[in-house]
Amino acid sequence: xxxxxxxxxxxxxxxxxxxxxxxxxxxxxxxxxxxxxxxxxxxxxxxxxxxxxxxxxxxxxxxxxxxxxxxxxxxxxxxxxxxxxxxxxxxxxxxxxxxxxxxxxxxxxxxxxxxxxxxxxxxxxxxxxxxxxxxxxxxxxxxxxxxxxxxxxxxxxxxxxxxxxxxxxxxxxxxxxxxxxxxxxxxxxxxxxxxxxxxxxxxxxxxxxxxxxxxxxxxxxxxxxxxxxxxxxxxxxxxxxxxxxxxxxxxxxxxxxxxxxxxxxxxxxxxxxxxxxxxxxxxxxxxxxxxxxxxxxxxxxxxxxxxxxxxxxxxxxxxxxxxxxxxxxxxxxxxxxxxxxxxxxxxxxxx
Ligand SMILES: [Zn+2]
Numbered sequence: 559x560x561x562x563x564x565x566x567x568x569x570x571x572x573x574x575x576x577x578x579x580x581x582x583x584x585x586x587x588x589x590x591x592x593x594x595x596x597x598x599x600x601x602x603x604x605x606x607x608x609x610x611x612x613x614x615x616x617x618x619x620x621x622x623x624x625x626x627x628x629x630x631x632x633x634x635x636x637x638x639x640x641x642x643x644x645x646x647x648x649x650x651x652x653x654x655x656x657x658x659x660x661x662x663x664x665x666x667x668x669x670x671x672x673x674x675x676x677x678x679x680x681x682x683x684x685x686x687x688x689x690x691x692x693x694x695x696x697x698x699x700x701x702x703x704x705x706x707x708x709x710x711x712x713x714x715x716x717x718x719x720x721x722x723x724x725x726x727x728x729x730x731x732x733x734x735x736x737x738x739x740x741x742x743x744x745x746x747x748x749x750x751x752x753x754x755x756x757x758x759x760x761x762x763x764x765x766x767x768x769x770x771x772x773x774x775x776x777x778x779x780x781x782x783x784x785x786x787x788x789x790x791x792x793x794x795x796x797x798x799x800x801x802x803x804x805x806x807x808x809x810x811x812x813x814x815x816x817x818x819x820x821x822x823x824x825x826x827x828x829x830x831x832x833x834x835x836x837x838x839x840x841x842x843x844x845x846x847x848x849x850x851x852x853x854x855x856x857x858x859x860x861x862x863x864x865x866x867x868x869x870x871x872x873x874x875x876x877x878x879x880x881x882x883x884x885x886x887x888x889x890x891x892x893x894x895x896x897x898x899x900x901x902x903x904x905x906x907x908x909x
Pocket of ligand 1: 829830831832833834835836840841842843844846847
C-alpha cells in the first residue's frame with residue numbers, strides 16, 4: 559500500500575505540471591482526491607491492515623493528500639497569474655504611439671470641380687438648375703437659333719435616341735444633349751427675369767480620341783435682365799477666373815461666331831505656367847493665353863424663344879467644359895483626356 563500511495567503522489571505531480579487550463583486541473587484533482595478517486599480506492603484496503611500498520615499508512619495517506627493539494631494550489635496560482643499577465647499583454651496600450659486612421663476616399667476630381675464651380679457662382683446669385691440630359695431637338699438646337707442644316711444636328715456629332723419623334727411644336731427628335739445650352743430656353747420658360755442660373759451637366763458627343771470622351775461635363779451660365787451688357791459678362795468672367803484660378807489671372811474676349819449669341823466671344827485666360835509671358839517655349843500655352851470656352855450676348859431669337867421680349871431684356875451666356883477647366887487650373891496638359899474616366903487610382907489620387 560505504501561508503494562501504491564507513493565506512486566499516486568508521483569503520478570499526480572507529473573500530470574499536474576502538464577495541465578494548462580482550469581477545467582482539466584479540476585478534473586485531475588477529482589480523479590485523485592474525489593469521493594470515488596484514486597486515493598480512496600487505495601484506502602479501501604486499509605481495513606485489512608493491522609492497527610499499527612493502519613496508523614502508519616493513514617499518516618502517509620494524509621501526507622500524500624496534502625502534497626497533492628499543495629501541487630494543485632500551486633498550479634492553480636500559476637494559472638491565474640499567467641491569465642492576468644495575458645490580459646495585461648492584450649490590453650496594453652502605448653499611449654505615445656500615433657493614432658491609427660482609417661483610410662478615407664475622396665470624390666472624383668471632376669465631381670470636386672463641379673461642386674467648387676457651383677459654389678463660386680452661387681456667391682454672386684447664380685442658382686443651380688437641372689434640365690433633362692435626354693431632350694428634344696427643339697431645346698438643344700431649334701430654339702437656339704440653329705438652322706436645320708447645322709453640322710451639329712448631323713448624326714455624326716450628336717447621339718439621337720431611337721424613339722418616335724415628338725410631334726409637339728417644342729419637340730422633334732429625342733437626343734442626348736451635346737451641350738448644356740438646352741438649359742437656356744428651358745430656364746427662361748420657367749423663371750421670370752432677373753435670371754441668373756448655372757447649369758452643370760453631362761454632355762454626349764460621338765467622339766472618342768485623346769482629346770475627347772463621348773461623355774463629358776459642361777457648365778453653362780445665363781443672366782437675363784433689363785440692361786445686361788458685355789461689361790457684366792466680362793465682370794462675371796473675371797470674378798470666376800480670379801476665384802477659381804487665382805487672383806493674378808486675367809481674361810480676354812476674342813470675337814468669334816456662335817449661332818445662339820450675338821456678339822460672340824472666345825474667352826481666354828492667362829497661362830499659369832508662364833504667367834501670360836510666353837516667349838515661345840511654354841509647354842502649356844501658345845503666346846501666354848489659354849482658351850477657356852465660349853460666351854456671348856444671348857441672341858434676340860433665343861430670348862424670343864424663351865418667351866421674353868428682346869427689346870426689353872438682354873442677357874449673356876457662357877459655357878465650357880469642366881474637365882478642361884480643371885486641367886487648366888492644375889496647370890497640366892494631359893496627353894489623353896480619357897484617363898479621367900479610367901478609374902486609375904494612380905492618377906485620380908493626385909487631386
Ligand atoms: Zn504659358
